[in-house]
Amino acid sequence: MIITALIIAISVITLFAVLGLVLVYMERKVAAFMQIRLGPMRVGPWGIAQTLADTVKLISKEDIIPNGADKFLFNLAPLMVTVIATLALAPLPFSDKWIIWDSNVGVFYVAAISSLTVISILTGGWASNNKYSLIGAMRSGAQIVSYELSVGLSLVAMVLLSGSLSFSDIVMTQQDAWWIFKGHLPAWIAFMVFIIASTAELNRNPFDLPEAESELTAGFHTEYSGMKFALFMLSEYINMFIVSAVAATLFLGGWMPLHFGQDNFFNHIMDYIPPLVWFAGKVFFIIFLIMWFRWTFPRLRIDQLLTLEWKYLLPISLINVLAAAWITVTGWHF
């Protein structure tokens, strides 16, 4: 019992550290190659130790709390954002055996927990006693709660098709084909809406208004320095991983290998690739997609951002839920 708990704790902390290092490095390299340059090259071969060096730098940086800041809330916000990111990892199936909490309400749980992030962002932005932080936090609040609706509705569409809230059950329903292949139009629309809306929930380009560096300095974490800033950064990347893992599980089959139909030769060949590799491949594909957006689209204005959600994505995903329900009732999917 205690041993299991220790193993879980150690592996989650390791996952945190590894994901932080890998994703920041990946972000830089993707950015660099999109702009036809090399990115970090000095520290280690191909600069792979660059993020490690940055971590050492961030740990040894001075920690500044500005005048007039609410000290307790200012310190609480980075802790809160990290804990929320850890909690959201619980029901994700990493492979057929690797799942921390095989819950029967997994989808609902992830939706509920990941929507708490906005509270820590608002807390940090308000407690900083800085105008940029306040503007960034308020924008983030409006943005995250708005786009949460579309994320939730596309989750509901997939729950309708697969008939379960448990992640491992949803993966098992994709044994003959992933939902993106057999879900017809509703699955496609839900996938696109989910990717767009979750990019907005992550505060990433083209929806990075809360930290828009050219107008708000750094948005809600303007006043954070050193390790507290690093924790905000880290949990942003962990959240990116969680969102991609959810998308991979619901739409692309999670750890399920590429299967078509029942027991045939093609499926058996695909089974030789281990589930963990399939899972990681899909997750990193979606993470790459989100990083790709950053260098493709210009930043939206706040009114355009809210128009996109309330006048386009929300009606589309509401109708999409009805379409998914109709397909489920009539049994039109394969």
Place this chain on the structure above:
Amino acid sequence: MGTESLLVLFFAGLFFAGAALIVSALIHPTSKNPQKKEPYECGIQTIGTSKIQFKIGYYLFALIFLLFDVELIFLYPWAVAIKDFGVIAFIEMFIFLVILLLGLVYAWKKGALKWV
């Protein structure tokens, strides 16, 4: 593991963040300087306070969000159970969603979705 794994994850996250902050607090340098602690504002002296009244538009959107979020919670149990109830569940939820869409149209026409 069951639900108690959430407790484990909670403390793991707290430990990770806490340890990082404590290690940083032990080794980082400190230098006292009155200017350094001023809230950052383009490098000039800070003017006024940040605890101000804020634009009402943000709260308006939060209010509409609340309405739809509550509706979303109703959708989850329906989505799981629809296969057992068939077409009747679809029709009932159709009526419910149409009423909500009408609510969205009403807010739209009233200008609540316009950013001013």
